[in-house]
Amino acid sequence: MAQTVERTVSPRRAELVAAATRLFSERGYHGTSMKHLADTLGVLKGSLYAHIGSKEELLYDVVAEGAGRFLTRANAAAALEGSASDRLRAFLVGHIETAIEHLDAATVFLNEWRYLSDDLRADVQDKRDAYEGLIRRIVTDGISSGEFRADADVAMTARLVLSAGNWVYAWYRPGGSLSSTEIGHRYTELIVRGLETNSINAEVAK
Amino acid sequence: MAQTVERTVSPRRAELVAAATRLFSERGYHGTSMKHLADTLGVLKGSLYAHIGSKEELLYDVVAEGAGRFLTRANAAAALEGSASDRLRAFLVGHIETAIEHLDAATVFLNEWRYLSDDLRADVQDKRDAYEGLIRRIVTDGISSGEFRADADVAMTARLVLSAGNWVYAWYRPGGSLSSTEIGHRYTELIVRGLETNSINAEVAK
DNA sequence: CCTACCGATCGGTAGG
DNA sequence: CCTACCGATCGGTAGG
Numbered sequence: 001m002a003q004t005v006e007r008t009v010s011p012r013r014a015e016l017v018a019a020a021t022r023l024f025s026e027r028g029y030h031g032t033s034m035k036h037l038a039d040t041l042g043v044l045k046g047s048l049y050a051h052i053g054s055k056e057e058l059l060y061d062v063v064a065e066g067a068g069r070f071l072t073r074a075n076a077a078a079a080l081e082g083s084a085s086d087r088l089r090a091f092l093v094g095h096i097e098t099a100i101e102h103l104d105a106a107t108v109f110l111n112e113w114r115y116l117s118d119d120l121r122a123d124v125q126d127k128r129d130a131y132e133g134l135i136r137r138i139v140t141d142g143i144s145s146g147e148f149r150a151d152a153d154v155a156m157t158a159r160l161v162l163s164a165g166n167w168v169y170a171w172y173r174p175g176g177s178l179s180s181t182e183i184g185h186r187y188t189e190l191i192v193r194g195l196e197t198n199s200i201n202a203e204v205a206k
Numbered sequence: 207m208a209q210t211v212e213r214t215v216s217p218r219r220a221e222l223v224a225a226a227t228r229l230f231s232e233r234g235y236h237g238t239s240m241k242h243l244a245d246t247l248g249v250l251k252g253s254l255y256a257h258i259g260s261k262e263e264l265l266y267d268v269v270a271e272g273a274g275r276f277l278t279r280a281n282a283a284a285a286l287e288g289s290a291s292d293r294l295r296a297f298l299v300g301h302i303e304t305a306i307e308h309l310d311a312a313t314v315f316l317n318e319w320r321y322l323s324d325d326l327r328a329d330v331q332d333k334r335d336a337y338e339g340l341i342r343r344i345v346t347d348g349i350s351s352g353e354f355r356a357d358a359d360v361a362m363t364a365r366l367v368l369s370a371g372n373w374v375y376a377w378y379r380p381g382g383s384l385s386s387t388e389i390g391h392r393y394t395e396l397i398v399r400g401l402e403t404n405s406i407n408a409e410v411a412k
Numbered sequence: 413c414c415t416a417c418c419g420a421t422c423g424g425t426a427g428g
Numbered sequence: 429c430c431t432a433c434c435g436a437t438c439g440g441t442a443g444g
Contacts, residue, residue: 030236047413111317148401156392160370167369186362194400195354253429
């Protein structure tokens with residue numbers, strides 16, 4: 001009782017999850033074998049089962065870790081005081097920063113979660129629904145406050161924000177000229193202000 | 207020489223490609239076995255090789271067919287006479303109609319193309335680049351004509367359009383209340399006109 | 413973490 | 429399109 005209990009996942013398991021994040025991202029869940037994973041860690045595949053129960057458990061770990069990161073950032077953005085467009089910007093910037101800082105985890109989260117079995121997939125679906133609820137709420141608030149146009153389509157606006165954020169993994173490559181923060185800002189400008197000229201927003205903007 | 211030459215792919219091969227489109231979409235390329243495909247068609251897996259050379263050839267067929275559909279519609283949109291926003295709308299509506307009418311093919315095209323070997327993948331990449339070039343051109347034209355704001359970011363705007371279109375497969379389910387055409391229109395409105403109030407666009411719009 | 417192994421399945425082929 | 433088969437690999441386990 002004097003010693004702190006080892007409640008953290010074993011470091012070896014964490015290495016396994018890290019390797020799985022990498023390989024599942026590059027080759028897909030079904031395209032990655034346990035032997036592949038084992039080779040990466042320098043052990044034989046049978047040895048992996050000292051740390052995990054199954055390959056699917058590993059996928060769930062990677063996906064849940066990704067989902068958790070996105071949700072944490074989004075909750076922070078939604079809780080900000082400030083205008084709806086401030087919160088929308090914080091939400092999208094946070095999403096894109098997360099996606100880029102953890103590109104492999106984001107890729108697996110977005111592409112491979114559908115291969116989870118029913119129970120685990122339902123768990124992830126709940127998190128995705130909660131996530132979408134946060135951005136919808138921000139849009140709704142902006143309409144209530146008069147900041148966004150009254151006839152704005154909440155569902156479609158929320159989806160456009162998510163589409164911008166969720167597609168980043170597909171085109172972003174490290175070393176680009178724009179930072180993740182800058183990418184988020186530009187998308188937000190586009191969505192909030194639109195493209196057309198003849199808008200007084202152009203003059204209002206700094 | 208009197209008979210027309212059988213130049214069309216054999217109907218059996220077409221059925222195979224159709225089955226592959228379905229299964230690769232649901233389970234992924236690596237998650238679909240040749241036995242699986244064969245079961246769907248009611249034959250033994252060895253028999254499939256009378257129609258194809260390899261499993262990868264099948265993936266390429268599905269992906270190339272999807273890419274072709276998108277490109278055809280996009281070329282038509284880009285060739286329209288009319289304002290840049292008209293062409294942007296036609297581009298996005300065409301993309302979304304194509305994605306929804308051929309949801310499985312679109313899903314495979316977007317998610318599984320990366321598992322093609324280098325040569326075939328490069329071929330698909332070229333088509334993707336051409337596609338992105340078309341929408342960038344439309345945005346550039348809109349800036350030149352003064353229709354879009356002069357400080358618009360061409361690359362980011364084009365990416366936002368593609369993000370909206372490419373993410374549809376991830377959330378759209380048949381039986382929704384919006385038609386594919388309507389979805390395309392609403393996204394286009396959002397991108398072109400923006401969300402904020404205090405825009406004279408609100409009054410200008412019909 | 414290794415040795416040694418399990419039954420099942422993988423993509424693909426030869427020959428008819 | 430079937431029969432019959434190929435070597436390789438799959439996820440996973442028992443026992444140490």
